[in-house]
Amino acid sequence: xxxxWAAVERSGxxxxxxxxxxxxxxxxxxxxxxxxxxxDFSKTHLSxxxxxxxxxxxxxxxLAGRREAMFTGAIVNxxxxxxxxxxxxxxxxxPESVARANVLHSRMRALIDAIxxxxxxxVRHILHIGIGGSALGPDFVIDALGRDxxxxxxxxxxxxxxxxxxxxxxxxxxxxxxxxxxxxTFTTLETMLNARSAIAxxxxxxxxxxxxxxxxxxxxxxxxxxxxxxxxxxxxxSDTVGGRYSLWSSIGFPIALALGxxxxxxxxxxxxxxxxxxxxxxxxxxxxxxxAFVDRxxxxxxxxxxxxxxxxxxxxxxxxxxxxxLEMESNGKSVRLDGSPVGRAAAxxxxxxxxxxAQHAVFQLLHQGTHLVPVEFVATLESGHHQSEEHHRQLxxxxxxxxxxxxxxxxxxxxHRSYPGDRPSTTILLDRLDPATLGALxxxxxxxxxxxxxxxxxxxxxxxxxxxxxxxxxSIDAGEAPDFDPSxxxxxxRAFGEEG
Ligand code: F6P
Numbered sequence: 001x002x003x004x005w006a007a008v009e010r011s012g013x014x015x016x017x018x019x020x021x022x023x024x025x026x027x028x029x030x031x032x033x034x035x036x037x038x039x040d041f042s043k044t045h046l047s048x049x050x051x052x053x054x055x056x057x058x059x060x061x062x063l064a065g066r067r068e069a070m071f072t073g074a075i076v077n078x079x080x081x082x083x084x085x086x087x088x089x090x091x092x093x094x095p096e097s098v099a100r101a102n103v104l105h106s107r108m109r110a111l112i113d114a115i116x117x118x119x120x121x122x123v124r125h126i127l128h129i130g131i132g133g134s135a136l137g138p139d140f141v142i143d144a145l146g147r148d149x150x151x152x153x154x155x156x157x158x159x160x161x162x163x164x165x166x167x168x169x170x171x172x173x174x175x176x177x178x179x180x181x182x183x184x185t186f187t188t189l190e191t192m193l194n195a196r197s198a199i200a201x202x203x204x205x206x207x208x209x210x211x212x213x214x215x216x217x218x219x220x221x222x223x224x225x226x227x228x229x230x231x232x233x234x235x236x237x238s239d240t241v242g243g244r245y246s247l248w249s250s251i252g253f254p255i256a257l258a259l260g261x262x263x264x265x266x267x268x269x270x271x272x273x274x275x276x277x278x279x280x281x282x283x284x285x286x287x288x289x290x291x292a293f294v295d296r297x298x299x300x301x302x303x304x305x306x307x308x309x310x311x312x313x314x315x316x317x318x319x320x321x322x323x324x325x326l327e328m329e330s331n332g333k334s335v336r337l338d339g340s341p342v343g344r345a346a347a348x349x350x351x352x353x354x355x356x357x358a359q360h361a362v363f364q365l366l367h368q369g370t371h372l373v374p375v376e377f378v379a380t381l382e383s384g385h386h387q388s389e390e391h392h393r394q395l396x397x398x399x400x401x402x403x404x405x406x407x408x409x410x411x412x413x414x415x416h417r418s419y420p421g422d423r424p425s426t427t428i429l430l431d432r433l434d435p436a437t438l439g440a441l442x443x444x445x446x447x448x449x450x451x452x453x454x455x456x457x458x459x460x461x462x463x464x465x466x467x468x469x470x471x472x473x474x475s476i477d478a479g480e481a482p483d484f485d486p487s488x489x490x491x492x493x494r495a496f497g498e499e500g
Contacts, residue, residue: 004056009301011050015422016407019047032287035273035440036431039287043407044294044374044424045302054293055283057455063289066454071279073097077242077461078337084461085240086446089248090268090439092275100238101249108235108250111215112257115178120213124152125172128254129194130182131158134217136325137247137442138182138254140318141267144438147315147384150258152178157198160190165197174205179214182251184243186216186223189470195227217250242461244325245446263435270439271446278447288444292451294426298374299345308366309352312379312399315433319378320352323445330449330460337459346456352376356398366406367419375425377403378441382432403427 020026020042030042046054058064070076073083073094088097089105115123128138139156146154155168169177179198183191195214202210216224219239225231237249247255248268256264278288298304311319331347353362355377366373379399383392402425409421430437453460476492484492 002057002060004053004060005300007053008050008057008297011047011053013045013302014047016043016045016424017422019045023048029284030290032281032285032290034277034281034287034444035270036437037287037440037444038427038429039291039444040427040429041290041294043403044297044426046290046294046297050297051284051290051293054296054455057296058283058289058293058451061454061457063283063451063454067279067450070450071275073240077240077459079459079462079464082461083240084242084245085238086242086245086248087272087275087443089237089241090272090275090443092272092279097238097240104235104237104250108253108256109261111233111235112253112261115257120178122176123178124176126152126154126178126180126254126257127168127172127198128154128156128180128182129158129191129198130156130180130217130251131188131190132325132329133243133246134182134184134188134191134251136244136318136322138252140322141247141252141255141438141442142258143318144315144433145263145435146258151260152258154254154258156254157194158190160193162197165194165201169198169201174202174207177202177213178257179210180217180254181214181224181227181229182217182253184219184237184239184241184246184251186218186220186227189473192227215253217253243463244329247442259435266435267439267442270436270441271443272439273436274440274443274447278443278451288447289451291426291444291448292455294374294424295348295448295452296455298372298424299348302372303345304348304372304374305345306349306351306371307374307376308362309350309376309378310355310358310399311352312355312377312395313384313430313433314354315380315384316378317354320350323352324350326445327449327452329463329466331453331456331458332465333458336457342456342458344456346458347452348374355379355402356395359398359402363402366423372423375403375406375423376428377425378428378430380430380433384433399427 027042032039070084071087071093073085075081076084085093085097087093089101091098135156135158142154157165157168181195199210202213207213211228214229214233216229216234218224219237221234221236224234235250235253241249252264278286283289309320309323311317327350328347333346334342336342366375377399379396406423406425407421409419412418449460
């Protein structure tokens with residue numbers, strides 16, 4: 001173990017209440033205000049010594065150098081021989097990559113203008129088909145920002161379960177539906193099957209030229225054209241943009257269409273502001289880096305296997321699902337960049353839900369259970385509804401009370417009624433939920449994920465772990481009979497009969 005990691009371990013586990021007493025400036029030091037968001041890490045066990053030790057770990061892992069390498073378009077995704085240029089999609093990258101992204105964005109805007117001008121006939125519904133990074137980002141952003149203002153009815157279909165498509169098209173009129181097929185590779189089984197079924201639905205619904213109603217978003221334009229999409233309606237993006245980092249690229253097309261171009265641009269500007277903060281703010285005042293230190297502290301020093309994220313804002317209800325892919329697909333790895341074992345716990349299992357619902361379901365375990373779970377509260381000062389302000393006051397009161405209760409605990413002679421306390425939480429408080437702050441919040445999570453990867457020495461930009469299951473499914477599909485275990489063989493026989 002490096003001397004810096006040994007110093008992190010030595011920095012200890014003083015209780016939160018003691019840390020607040022011993023470090024009177026703790027709140028100020030561990031609170032960062034950036035882009036209309038307050039990041040409060042003070043109710044975590046990151047001590048002054050611990051922070052100093054983590055700064056040395058970051059130096060030892062060359063965080064500054066690797067961050068610069070990413071922003072300048074170097075090959076940071078070494079296993080796939082690619083750069084990771086999602087930041088260039090919001091103007092923060094090498095001049096060539098930013099220029100290339102700008103050209104592609106202009107094409108996207110022109111297509112949106114044409115759709116708005118009814119060049120493709122009337123459009124009222126957007127049926128967006130994609131999965132993983134080709135669905136989660138657009139779904140989350142449109143759900144968060146489009147509640148009052150979406151200009152089209154949008155449905156995002158990802159699951160191969162036909163029930164998902166059926167539910168999505170239930171209220172849609174085929175004659176006014178635009179079919180958006182989003183797939184970086186344009187080969188993903190679920191997306192291709194859903195797309196074919198959606199085309200059949202258009203056709204059965206009387207649309208004479210269903211292929212004329214398709215827009216494709218992809219890094220593999222040839223495949224989209226081969227599929228039958230007219231090349232003028234293929235919006236490409238660079239293969240240096242990873243799927244789970246792609247909502248800023250043409251994958252964000254339904255966002256721009258549903259919320260308007262200005263909102264999409266403001267979303268990207270908000271992300272760019274967070275990129276600049278991540279790139280230039282000093283380590284001790286850098287929100288994504290501090291968050292990564294907290295993540296490493298709980299995973300590597302306290303042995304926490306999970307992290308819970310609770311959105312105290314109904315509009316952010318899809319945040320936990322979005323973060324599950326971002327963090328677990330990026331950093332759910334066991335080897336370093338050079339293939340050697342990572343040697344310590346990598347990504348935590350991310351889970352969560354919305355407050356206050358979660359308080360009446362899972363918070364029992366958080367307060368009194370045997371697991372130590374670092375909790376993240378995400379809330380917004382301005383409400384997003386037209387109900388009485390009392391709703392929002394209660395929502396925020398509950399959010400703050402939970403963080404305070406987790407930390408303070410409460411002693412009792414009755415062990416059943418005793419709360420151990422000293423349970424950590426981070427609070428992320430948005431002034432308001434608008435495209436700029438949401439963009440900044442998303443970039444914060446992306447860069448925090450990257451910072452975690454650097455501290456661990458792993459590549460956050462590949463995802464080979466998802467391939468084996470896909471391979472097995474396609475060999476079953478192809479009628480090949482790989483040497484399955486007895487349990488799997490029995491399941492196949494039960495579902496498909498002797499033939500398999
Ligand atoms: O299976 C994982 C994955 O490759 C994700 O990384 C990606 O976001 C998703 O599948 C969808 O892939 P595509 O955009 O190529 O259809």
